[in-house]
Amino acid sequence: MPNIQKLKNISGRAHIVGVGESDQLGKVPTKSPLALHSEAAINALDDAGFQLSDVDALFTAGWSTLDVAEYLGIHPHYTDSTSVGGASFVIHVAHALAAIAAGYCEVALITHGQSGRSDRAPIPRNLGAPAAQYEAPYGIMGPPISYAMAARRYMHLYGEDRTRQAMAEIAVSTRKWANLNPMAYFYDKPTSFDEYHNSRWVAWPFHLLDCCLVTDAGAAIVITTPERARNAKNGSVSILGAGEGHDHSMISQMPDLTRAFGRNTGPQALEMAGVSHGDLDLAMIYDSFTYTVLVTLENLGFCGPGEGPDFVASQRTAPGGDFPLNTNGGGLSYTHPGMYGIFTVVEAARQLRGQAEDRQLDDCKLAVAHGTGGLLSSTGTVVLAVE
Amino acid sequence: MTGNTPKPRPVSQPESDRFWEGLKVEEIWLQRSVSDGKFQFYPREISVSDPHSELEWVQVSGNAELFTYAIVHVAPHPGFAGDVPYVTALVRLEEDVIVPTNIVGIEPEPENLQIGMRLKPVFEHTADGHTLLKFAPA
Numbered sequence: 001m002p003n004i005q006k007l008k009n010i011s012g013r014a015h016i017v018g019v020g021e022s023d024q025l026g027k028v029p030t031k032s033p034l035a036l037h038s039e040a041a042i043n044a045l046d047d048a049g050f051q052l053s054d055v056d057a058l059f060t061a062g063w064s065t066l067d068v069a070e071y072l073g074i075h076p077h078y079t080d081s082t083s084v085g086g087a088s089f090v091i092h093v094a095h096a097l098a099a100i101a102a103g104y105c106e107v108a109l110i111t112h113g114q115s116g117r118s119d120r121a122p123i124p125r126n127l128g129a130p131a132a133q134y135e136a137p138y139g140i141m142g143p144p145i146s147y148a149m150a151a152r153r154y155m156h157l158y159g160e161d162r163t164r165q166a167m168a169e170i171a172v173s174t175r176k177w178a179n180l181n182p183m184a185y186f187y188d189k190p191t192s193f194d195e196y197h198n199s200r201w202v203a204w205p206f207h208l209l210d211c212c213l214v215t216d217a218g219a220a221i222v223i224t225t226p227e228r229a230r231n232a233k234n235g236s237v238s239i240l241g242a243g244e245g246h247d248h249s250m251i252s253q254m255p256d257l258t259r260a261f262g263r264n265t266g267p268q269a270l271e272m273a274g275v276s277h278g279d280l281d282l283a284m285i286y287d288s289f290t291y292t293v294l295v296t297l298e299n300l301g302f303c304g305p306g307e308g309p310d311f312v313a314s315q316r317t318a319p320g321g322d323f324p325l326n327t328n329g330g331g332l333s334y335t336h337p338g339m340y341g342i343f344t345v346v347e348a349a350r351q352l353r354g355q356a357e358d359r360q361l362d363d364c365k366l367a368v369a370h371g372t373g374g375l376l377s378s379t380g381t382v383v384l385a386v387e
Numbered sequence: 388m389t390g391n392t393p394k395p396r397p398v399s400q401p402e403s404d405r406f407w408e409g410l411k412v413e414e415i416w417l418q419r420s421v422s423d424g425k426f427q428f429y430p431r432e433i434s435v436s437d438p439h440s441e442l443e444w445v446q447v448s449g450n451a452e453l454f455t456y457a458i459v460h461v462a463p464h465p466g467f468a469g470d471v472p473y474v475t476a477l478v479r480l481e482e483d484v485i486v487p488t489n490i491v492g493i494e495p496e497p498e499n500l501q502i503g504m505r506l507k508p509v510f511e512h513t514a515d516g517h518t519l520l521k522f523a524p525a
Contacts, residue, residue, distance in 0.1 A: 140487050
């Protein structure tokens with residue numbers, strides 16, 4: 001089991017100094033996934049005031065670091081292609097902290113690029129994987145169906161109507177944040193509870209507006225030592241706590257459909273950081289689906305099992321509410337290329353450094369970013385603070 | 388989509404041949420850990436409840452209850468385009484294992500699907516030589 005006392009010794013021993021997206025998000029058919037990786041990498045390095053030649057560690061998911069490093073023309077001394085779905089990039093932040101604290105590297109670059117909408121060369125399925133053998137023959141393929149079955153179980157345990165209302169609250173509040181972010185896919189398109197309830201079924205109980213976007217997008221993060229972070233152009237964010245893990249791959253093997261691995265990674269990250277839920281000013285929680293947010297709030301310990309619907313009631317998580325959540329507009333309304341997790345950290349770093357423009361929170365000092373990958377399979381949690 | 392795209396079919400592995408071959412003759416065989424009597428799904432080389440235990444194959448009834456489900460309206464693969472809406476489900480067998488499947492023999496509407504409802508196995512023999520284990524109300 002993780003040794004919290006040892007982890008506390010590396011709390012804050014690495015800082016995020018740069019974050020960036022690709023130049024365009026959404027429909028970008030003119031850029032390959034690797035082009036999106038490289039564009040975001042340069043934007044994040046520019047944000048930090050660092051050069052590509054400073055980078056000595058590379059982290060990515062979905063692609064091998066072999067391909068990304070070669071494309072960028074760098075020769076990293078530390079390499080990590082941990083690929084456990086959309087949570088991977090949050091986990092990379094934790095791995096970068098550990099690697100920097102241990103002395104393996106000084107400037108870590110995490111990149112993401114995915115053409116979920118326009119990909120000319122989608123990754124083929126592994127026919128030997130258990131999911132191909134046991135679930136795909138029954139048409140249990142892709143995230144919406146698996147997450148919908150988890151949500152249906154939650155409804156059975158905690159009430160269909162209040163679960164439905166909670167999912168609607170999350171869809172509508174997240175869209176309100178997107179309406180404040182010019183990079184968001186739905187920046188210009190408000191939504192309403194009626195529109196939510198009238199949107200077509202994708203996989204009952206999920207409406208279309210319960211489901212994340214499918215976009216083309218890239219993002220990158222630059223992490224370095226506290227010493228080198230003093231030279232960062234736009235300030236830095238300290239990585240105080242982290243947790244990672246997974247407990248299944250296929251949805252049919254999930255130990256409890258209403259308890260994802262965030263039940264472990266959230267408390268671990270907070271304890272390592274030495275903070276509690278009430279200290280947090282911002283929660284960036286991977287919203288592959290409205291249900292993912294609902295259940296994650298419970299798993300992380302913001303409220304108890306079955307209490308999520310009360311926690312998000314009355315647009316509490318919308319702009320002006322007392323629990324700011326997914327202020328970039330989330331995977332639901334900002335961007336979601338397939339493995340969105342990196343964007344939770346990008347937005348947290350921007351809010352903490354006061355770079356969030358029209359959606360900037362007042363006095364944002366401490367944030368949690370949480371990724372969920374696969375089919376509620378993996379989670380990664382980090383706690384970030386501005387000095 | 389025309390519905391002409393083939394559906395994905397199971398590619399049996401050495402440890403699962405017994406399961407898939409059993410379905411072809413309408414028998415359901417599960418692995419059980421000898422040391423603690425716990426069943427497991429899916430078939431593996433080792434027992435996940437006791438990695439040092441031997442495994443034995445046991446024929447079971449297929450009696451089950453509905454654990455959860457979804458009603459698919461957007462086909463996730465062109466092979467299923469002609470099937471929507473269809474019901475995907477996780478069912479719990481009497482042996483306390485969860486199995487992914489489809490519910491057949493009902494109209495795919497939420498009011499026809501009660502969590503906990505009793506189910507019986509339905510063996511679907513496909514034209515291309517596979518047998519899928521589906522379930523219908525008991």
